[in-house]
Amino acid sequence: MAVYTEVTDDALAGFLEAYDIGRVVAFRGIAEGVENSNYSLRTTAGDFILTLYEKRVDPAELPWFLGLMEHLAAKSLPCPLPVRARDGRNLNPLAGRIAAITTFLPGIWPRRPTAAHCAPLGAALARLHVAGADYQAERVNALGPAGWRPLLERCGDSADRVEPGLGDALAASLDGILDQWPQSLPRGQIHADLFPDNVFFLDGAISGLIDFYFAATDFFAYDIAVCLNAWCFEADLSFNITKSHALLRGYQSVRPLGAKEGAALPVLSAGAAMRFLLTRLYDWINTPDGALVTRKDPMPYYRRLRFHTQTTSATDYGL
Numbered sequence: 364m365a366v367y368t369e370v371t372d373d374a375l376a377g378f379l380e381a382y383d384i385g386r387v388v389a390f391r392g393i394a395e396g397v398e399n400s401n402y403s404l405r406t407t408a409g410d411f412i413l414t415l416y417e418k419r420v421d422p423a424e425l426p427w428f429l430g431l432m433e434h435l436a437a438k439s440l441p442c443p444l445p446v447r448a449r450d451g452r453n454l455n456p457l458a459g460r461i462a463a464i465t466t467f468l469p470g471i472w473p474r475r476p477t478a479a480h481c482a483p484l485g486a487a488l489a490r491l492h493v494a495g496a497d498y499q500a501e502r503v504n505a506l507g508p509a510g511w512r513p514l515l516e517r518c519g520d521s522a523d524r525v526e527p528g529l530g531d532a533l534a535a536s537l538d539g540i541l542d543q544w545p546q547s548l549p550r551g552q553i554h555a556d557l558f559p560d561n562v563f564f565l566d567g568a569i570s571g572l573i574d575f576y577f578a579a580t581d582f583f584a585y586d587i588a589v590c591l592n593a594w595c596f597e598a599d600l601s602f603n604i605t606k607s608h609a610l611l612r613g614y615q616s617v618r619p620l621g622a623k624e625g626a627a628l629p630v631l632s633a634g635a636a637m638r639f640l641l642t643r644l645y646d647w648i649n650t651p652d653g654a655l656v657t658r659k660d661p662m663p664y665y666r667r668l669r670f671h672t673q674t675t676s677a678t679d680y681g682l
């Protein structure tokens with residue numbers, strides 16, 4: 364469920380007066396997503412998404428995210444284009460929140476990703492990296508390696524309530540990852556959360572990349588590592604090298620990887636597994652029973668982490 368903030372018909376009509384997108388034809392809340400309130404909005408001018416940013420999003424960061432989407436959309440990447448009001452603003456107050464309207468993207472996200480999805484996914488990720496190169500502004504990746512130890516410490520002893528010994532195991536694993544973390548690799552704007560539910564497909568081709576609210580300036584190959592974790596493990600948590608080979612082949616059809624990037628894939632993938640494990644663990648511990656949000660199980664990312672700590676080179680990923 365992701366409609367935390369209700370929008371009345373009157374509030375919506377007042378909000379839309381600032382825009383040039385006609386009159387409302389249909390308006391309904393979207394159940395998917397957990398971070399923000401999303402509504403599907405149809406007007407006489409077409410289909411849009413209305414997003415009200417909830418408490419976990421820092422309003423000061425919104426112009427960076429929306430600017431990146433605008434930049435990428437201008438380079439023909441299929442990502443939401445923020446709609447500007449007549450005065451040029453793309454962020455405006457609504458129902459006590461800051462809100463934005465973006466273009467609606469057609470397609471559906473793959474519930475069961477296959478290798479046939481992974482090749483175009485890789486190519487789209489590389490296109491995103493290339494297209495973002497001249498978006499000059501920098502955003503520190505708050506959920507990058509510097510953020511992982513503080514996050515683990517905030518989980519404290521509660522990690523052991525999820526699985527006995529988990530806290531110590533993660534602390535040891537984190538030491539190893541941080542020791543081996545590359546000093547420098549090609550970097551730029553990354554999506555940092557390109558999971559299957561953020562990628563829409565239509566007739567076998569990618570029709571939408573959404574949810575840029577974890578995007579940041581970081582290693583391109585780390586973004587690939589996020590995707591290897593999110594797309595290339597089966598339901599039984601076995602690694603599917605056919606999928607990762609397809610993903611890497613798709614990526615390299617647009618942006619070939621350097622030798623240092625390939626060599627870093629094991630540690631970057633372990634780091635990416637750690638990132639999602641830690642945020643899920645934190646939420647698991649801190650989301651009260653009965654909350655509206657469905658908690659995501661952290662343990663599948665522990666299994667992925669253990670896989671990555673046993674890999675030694677890019678060939679283990681089919682490169």
Ligand SMILES: Nc1ncnc2c1ncn2[C@@H]1O[C@H](COP(=O)(O)OP(=O)(O)OP(=O)(O)O)[C@@H](O)[C@H]1O
Nearest residue numbers: 393395396397398399401412443466467468573574
């Ligand atoms: N531009 C778009 N075009 C079409 N549908 C969209 C668009 N943006 C969002 N949606 C719909 O809204 C849902 C939730 O969006 P999103 O994933 O951005 O939510 P969130 O709560 O911000 O993020 P999270 O996935 O991190 O919980 C998507 O699954 C999709 O159904």
Ligand SMILES: N[C@@H](CCO)C(=O)O
Nearest residue numbers: 556558577639643659
């Ligand atoms: N994609 C993330 C949620 C948003 O960071 C996860 O599955 O844990």
